[in-house]
Amino acid sequence: MNFQGFLDFIQVIFMVVVVVALAYGTTVLIGKKSSGFMGNRNAKVLQQLSLNMNFQITVVQIQQKVYIIGKTNKSIELLDTIPLDQWEENEEKHMKLVRENQKETPLERFFKMKNPLKEKERDKGERD
Numbered sequence: 318m319n320f321q322g323f324l325d326f327i328q329v330i331f332m333v334v335v336v337v338a339l340a341y342g343t344t345v346l347i348g349k350k351s352s353g354f355m356g357n358r359n360a361k362v363l364q365q366l367s368l369n370m371n372f373q374i375t376v377v378q379i380q381q382k383v384y385i386i387g388k389t390n391k392s393i394e395l396l397d398t399i400p401l402d403q404w405e406e407n408e409e410k411h412m413k414l415v416r417e418n419q420k421e422t423p424l425e426r427f428f429k430m431k432n433p434l435k436e437k438e439r440d441k442g443e444r445d
Contacts, residue, residue, distance in 0.1 A: 363404075378404075 363383065364376040373388045374396070383404040385397040 376404075 359379055361378045362375060363378050366374045368374065371390050375386045375388060377384045377386060378401060381401045383399040383401055384395060385399070387394045387396050
């Protein structure tokens with residue numbers, strides 16, 4: 318391979334890197350610009366609860382109000398409206414109760430469980 322062939326190879330590699338960098342930059346730019354069109358800063362889904370295949374309750378915050386909406390396959394109905402500060406206060410109370418009532422995490426309970434298979438093996442070994 319001569320020196321000119323090596324320079325041509327480096328030039329091709331450089332061009333590929335430039336094209337990839339431009340494609341990445343364009344993708345990031347389009348992502349930032351389109352998030353303003355697709356995302357809505359005024360509405361936020363706080364919770365969703367599916368009661369069955371055909372019915373779902375959704376809690377949506379729009380500005381300083383919280384809307385509780387019931388959705389089916391054929392209709393959407395407003396169930397209730399709550400001020401945002403009342404929702405946040407109730408959410409804090411709920412989380413406090415959950416923390417107080419949850420003595421240990423499910424993972425901690427799992428590790429504390431007795432393994433019946435190991436106990437049987439140990440009992441069998443003690444009898445022998």
